Amino acid sequence: MRHLGFLALAFTAFLVACGDDASSSPVDDPVSSSIEISCSDETTPESSSSSSVILSGDSHEESSPSSSSGSSSALSSSSAEPALSSAEGVENLSSSSAKSSADIAFGTLTDERDGKTYKTVVIGKQTWMAENLNYESRYSYCYEDKTENCAKYGRLYTWSGAMEACPAGWGLPSLEEFQILLAAVGGQAIAGKVLKSTEGWKDGGNGTDDYGFSALPAGYRYDDTTFLYQGEYGQFWSTSGSTWIYQLEVTFDSDSAYIFSLYREFGFSVRCLKSAGAAHETPAVPCKTDSTDTCEYGSVKDDRDGQIYKTVKIGDQWWMAQNLNYETENSFCADDSSCAKYGRLYTWGAVMDSAAQWSEGGKGCGVNSDCSPSFPVRGVCPSGWHVPSRDEWINLRAAIIEYGPDAKALKSTDGWIGGWVNMGGGVVAYDSLGVNGKGTDSFGFTALPAGYWDGSAFRDDGLATYFWSSSEKEYEKTVHARYLTVVMNNSMMEGLSKSKGLSLRCVKDAD
Helix, strand or coil: CHHHHHHHHHHHHHHHCCCCCCCCCCCCCCCCCEEEECCCCCCCCCCCCCCCCCCCCCCCCCCCCCCCCCCCCCCCCCCCCCCCCCCHHHHHCCCCCCCHHCCCHHHHHHHHHHHHHEEEEECCCEEEECCCCCCCCCHHHHHHHHHHHHHCCCCCCCCCCCHHHCCEECCCHHHHHHHHHHHCCCCCCHHHHHEEECCCCHCCCEEEECCCCCCCCCCCECCCCEECCCCCCCEEEEEECCCCCEEEEECCCCCCCCEEEEECCCEEEEEEECCCCCCCCCCCCCCEECCCCCEEEEEEECCCCCCCCEEEECEEEECCCCCCCCCCCEEEEECHHHHHHHHCCCCCCCCCCCCCCCCCCCCCCCCCCCCCCCCCCCCCCCCCCEEHHHHHHHHHHHHHHHHHCCHHHHEECCCCEEEEEEECCCCEEEEEECCCCCCCCCCCCEECCCCECCCCCCCCCCEEEEEEEEEEEECCEEEEEEECCCCCCEEEEEECCCCEEEEEECECCCC
């Protein structure tokens, strides 16, 4: 699958370049007033998708609405994150411990449509089929059209086929429900290992099957009707997406599990979930306009220096509504007034508290070292708060995306310089004097354009803001960071160097 990766990514970039969300098209000078990008005649400032890759040399991660977690799956429409989840922050949910087979709560399900009986398993608070679905319906296939493969691996379904395939009372899981599963088995970084079956995977890439999920390497059916990678990949549809649909992937060569958005006409496996769709995180409702503010605010005092920060509840998460401004080694700001306005910019090691001054969760997580964080990671945050994981950033986006572009809703109503202007005739230009780069601050998050520290100078003040997560990218040895800029209305996830100085918004620990 990996040899197709560049083709898939290039095709996605083409699809997204003139679409509704941000793309990875580079802009040489983000302050130029003469940058022009030709798209269709329908292009508007709201739909303009070009953005400057401001932190040169880092790997670009996201082309909305697609998603991933860093695997190099060739089918992936991006190497980024799930954009529409309403369950990020699931690392704060209570996790199940690995169990012996005697402790696993198995059951059975009989599909009344064809009489087939499936093993089921309880993982956390969810009840899953412990086998791939093998109900013959339209848009379903046996690998290489051999019935013995259906008997062993279940059927491969296009997304439309998968959406109607589960038995009564069961359904296709949402992206959120997959994330809850990953949290319940200890997190995405080890989920592949503990969910995979104990045999059948290429090159000894078997799992431990600690929870009885028994993910099988069923391979997939390409949209040109060819079958690929049995023994290497197991991929499971979700309900979330449109043309590109989120799916959970486990592979023979990794202990991690991955979430990608892939083309809906591919054929993947189905794991049905009992009462799928019943559990959802609380969506956020816009609470702030130019004239009213009904957001739910609070405050947190940092006992280390006495500073008090405004906080805001968005969906089920409490976020600091200001950037952290605690002075520590490897934190920076241009001057005192900049610190007061924007907070400080931190290297990732400083954010994670790699020296373990306040907690052990991010110990050793520095620029030149690998680490295994213990989530949630307090890091440099005040007591009772922590550095947001990649999933928690995605959860924030999911909580607000229903109401429009998330970056526009999170950005403050002032301080942002410039924006895109529709020049007509399919031409969109960046105007450094424009005002449409600012946000609406509809949820009280008030993201300010603090820019970043590149190791020698401060960059992009007024143009962009970048926020650390506690989550490394497995392959690139960079860190997932959320960023917002004047040139786009949706936020992005980027894999950034640990040595750069970015802002930090802390999230409150689960009660």
